[in-house]
Amino acid sequence: MSPFWEKFFYIFTWIWQGSSYLSPRAYAVLHRMHHAYSDTEDDPHSPHHTENLFTMMWKTKNIYNEVLKHQVEPEARFTKDVPEWESFEKFADNNFVRVSWGVLYSLFYIWAISIAELPGTHWWMYALLPIHYLMGPVHGAIVNWCGHKYGYANFDNHDKSKNTLLFDFLMLGELFQNNHHKLPKRLDFAARWFEIDPTYPVIRMLEKLKIIRMAKLKNA
Numbered sequence: 001m002s003p004f005w006e007k008f009f010y011i012f013t014w015i016w017q018g019s020s021y022l023s024p025r026a027y028a029v030l031h032r033m034h035h036a037y038s039d040t041e042d043d044p045h046s047p048h049h050t051e052n053l054f055t056m057m058w059k060t061k062n063i064y065n066e067v068l069k070h071q072v073e074p075e076a077r078f079t080k081d082v083p084e085w086e087s088f089e090k091f092a093d094n095n096f097v098r099v100s101w102g103v104l105y106s107l108f109y110i111w112a113i114s115i116a117e118l119p120g121t122h123w124w125m126y127a128l129l130p131i132h133y134l135m136g137p138v139h140g141a142i143v144n145w146c147g148h149k150y151g152y153a154n155f156d157n158h159d160k161s162k163n164t165l166l167f168d169f170l171m172l173g174e175l176f177q178n179n180h181h182k183l184p185k186r187l188d189f190a191a192r193w194f195e196i197d198p199t200y201p202v203i204r205m206l207e208k209l210k211i212i213r214m215a216k217l218k219n220a
């Protein structure tokens with residue numbers, strides 16, 4: 001994508017991820033590490049090298065922060081061509097900014113449930129607020145834990161990656177971990193006729209709108 005769209009999506013990502021904003025740069029570096037070290041000791045988030053879901057996420061968070069704050073310098077192969085917008089990431093990662101998003105979410109819940117009493121809202125829905133504060137980590141926990149633990153495998157990737165669902169409506173295609181580890185550069189995470197990756201049509205649409213251009217890849 002062009003530098004304009006890159007900046008646009010940095011900001012767009014921040015708006016939608018809000019309180020649990022993930023730096024695209026740090027995320028990309030961690031993701032490449034995950035592919036290189038899948039399900040080994042050096043994998044930033046393997047369910048097979050950690051006691052439980054929470055220790056896995058805690059380890060991920062620590063590595064993420066080290067990469068984000070340049071406390072460790074990852075190998076060149078993990079940072080190659082990864083864009084960085086340092087001033088914006090500093091702002092979006094700021095705790096005051098994160099908490100402000102949380103306050104906004106809470107005010108919206110209070111307004112929708114208790115003040116406007118919108119149809120379909122119930123008291124118990126306040127219990128969803130913590131998930132809303134932590135959308136990113138919740139998503140990461142589901143993908144990284146389930147995607148390397150539960151499901152079936154189309155390919156032997158010498159790791160424990162699995163396809164968890166046939167139609168991944170839950171994580172929009174990210175639960176096709178087994179396919180994705182075999183064909184990491186392929187944009188459609190579905191590999192067999194009965195599998196559906198709902199994000200792929202969105203990517204195609206972005207290309208039609210000339211927002212992105214798909215690279216022609218040999219191994220896709």
Ligand SMILES: [Zn+2]
Pocket residue numbers: 034038147148161177181
């Ligand atoms: Zn994976």
